[in-house]
Amino acid sequence: MPVPSAEELTKRKRVEVGIETVSNQASTDFPGHWPGESHEWDIEHFEKKFDIRFHKYHPHDAEFSLVGIDTSVANAFRRIMLAEIPTLAIETVFINQNTSIVQDEVLAHRLGLIPLQGSKEGLDWMRWYHQPTEDDPGSGSPSDYNCVQLHLDVKCEWQEDGLKRVAQGETDPDRLYTGHNVYARDIVYTPTGKQHDIFDKEPIKPVHPQILIAKLRPKQEITLMMHAVKGVGQDHAKFSPVATASYRLLPTIDITKPIVGADAKKFARCFPRKVIALEEVTAQDVQEHPELKGQEGEAKAVVADPMSDTVSRECLRHAEFKAKVKLGRVRDHFIFRVESTGQRDSDELFLESVRLLKVKCQRIKRGLNEMMR
Known part of the structure; x- marks a missing residue:
C-alpha cells in the first residue's frame, strides 16, 4: 500500500x-x-x-x-x-415596588443577564427546577436544592445639604443624592435550608459588582425578590457560561x-x-x-x-x-478562544464540553445496541 x-x-x-x-x-x-x-x-x-x-x-x-x-x-x-453546559441565572423577578423610570419588564430582563457566581460544588449540587404547567400546576415548587433567593432593596434620598447645593447650581448627582446608582453589588443573597452550609464560604453573588442596573432620583425606590435557577444556553442566552x-x-x-x-x-x-x-x-x-x-x-x-x-x-x-x-x-x-462569564473557569468549560460529548456518544451507542437486538 x-x-x-x-x-x-x-x-x-x-x-x-x-x-x-x-x-x-x-x-x-x-x-x-x-x-x-x-x-x-x-x-x-x-x-x-x-x-x-x-x-x-x-x-x-x-x-x-x-x-x-x-x-x-x-x-x-x-x-x-x-448551549449545553448548565449555569445559574435569575429566572423569576417578584417586583414589590419600582418607582424608577425603568419599566418592570426591562428591569427584570437586565437582572436576568447579570452573571452570578458562588461555590462550584454548590452549583453542581443544585438540581433542575421545572416550571409548573397548566396540566400539572404543582409540578414545580421552589426549594433550597433547586432555587436561589436574591433580594434588591434600594432607595434614593437627598443628601443633608442637597437642596442647598441645588440652589448653588450644583448638578453632580454624587454630591446631591445618596443611593442614586443601583449596582449589581446591591443584590443580596438569602440562603435557605441546606444552602446555609453549602454556600457558607462562597455565597452566591454577581461576578461583576460594578454592573449598573438603574439610576434613581430622590424618593424613587426598587424593592423586589428574585429566584435564580439552573438552565442551559439553548433555552436562553443568559444561561450560557461563555461570553464567546x-x-x-x-x-x-x-x-x-x-x-x-x-x-x-x-x-x-x-x-x-x-x-x-x-x-x-x-x-x-x-x-x-x-x-x-x-x-x-x-x-x-x-x-x-x-x-x-x-x-x-x-x-x-x-x-x-x-x-x-x-x-x-x-x-x-x-x-x-473561550471567554467565561465567571461562573466556571474557562478551561473547566472545555473539559465539561468533552464530558457532555462523551455522554451523548454513550447515549447513541446504547440506542444503536437496542436497535440491533
Whole structure:
C-alpha cells in the first residue's frame, strides 16, 4: 500500500487562500478518496497525531489549540460550550415596588443577564427546577436544592445639604443624592435550608459588582425578590457560561522567494505586528538563494508568529508580492478562544464540553445496541 510523503500530507491539509478565492477547502482523509490508501479511523493513529497546546490561560479567558481532529468534533465542543453546559441565572423577578423610570419588564430582563457566581460544588449540587404547567400546576415548587433567593432593596434620598447645593447650581448627582446608582453589588443573597452550609464560604453573588442596573432620583425606590435557577444556553442566552466560544484555523505564510530591503519592510506592514520579523541577509542565505548576492546585511522578511495573523490578504494586493508568498490555513489545527462569564473557569468549560460529548456518544451507542437486538 503506498504511503504518501510528509510533504504531500501537509499539502492535503492546507487550505489555500488566494486574493479572491479559497481552494482545497474539503477534507480528503476518508476511505476511498485516494486510490490504494487506507484512511479508516484508528484509535492508535488518532492518539499519535492528536495534540492540545495551551497558549494563554486566565480564569475568564483561555486560548488553546486542538491539533489533529475533524471540524465536526471541534464545532461540537464549541456548540456544547455555548448551549449545553448548565449555569445559574435569575429566572423569576417578584417586583414589590419600582418607582424608577425603568419599566418592570426591562428591569427584570437586565437582572436576568447579570452573571452570578458562588461555590462550584454548590452549583453542581443544585438540581433542575421545572416550571409548573397548566396540566400539572404543582409540578414545580421552589426549594433550597433547586432555587436561589436574591433580594434588591434600594432607595434614593437627598443628601443633608442637597437642596442647598441645588440652589448653588450644583448638578453632580454624587454630591446631591445618596443611593442614586443601583449596582449589581446591591443584590443580596438569602440562603435557605441546606444552602446555609453549602454556600457558607462562597455565597452566591454577581461576578461583576460594578454592573449598573438603574439610576434613581430622590424618593424613587426598587424593592423586589428574585429566584435564580439552573438552565442551559439553548433555552436562553443568559444561561450560557461563555461570553464567546470561537475557533479559527491556524494561518500559514510561505515565503517562496526572498523579500529584502524596502520590500521587506513594506511586506511586514501588510500583517499585524510581530507576524513578520526582519533579519539580516547572511552568507548562508546567499548560498541558498544566489539572487541575494551582494545584498548581505540588508533586511530580509521572515515569518515569526503566523498564529497572530488575521489572513487579511493585504500582501496579495501588491503586485511585487503575489509571486513570492502563499497564504493558507491548516485544516486540522483549531485555535480556540473561550471567554467565561465567571461562573466556571474557562478551561473547566472545555473539559465539561468533552464530558457532555462523551455522554451523548454513550447515549447513541446504547440506542444503536437496542436497535440491533
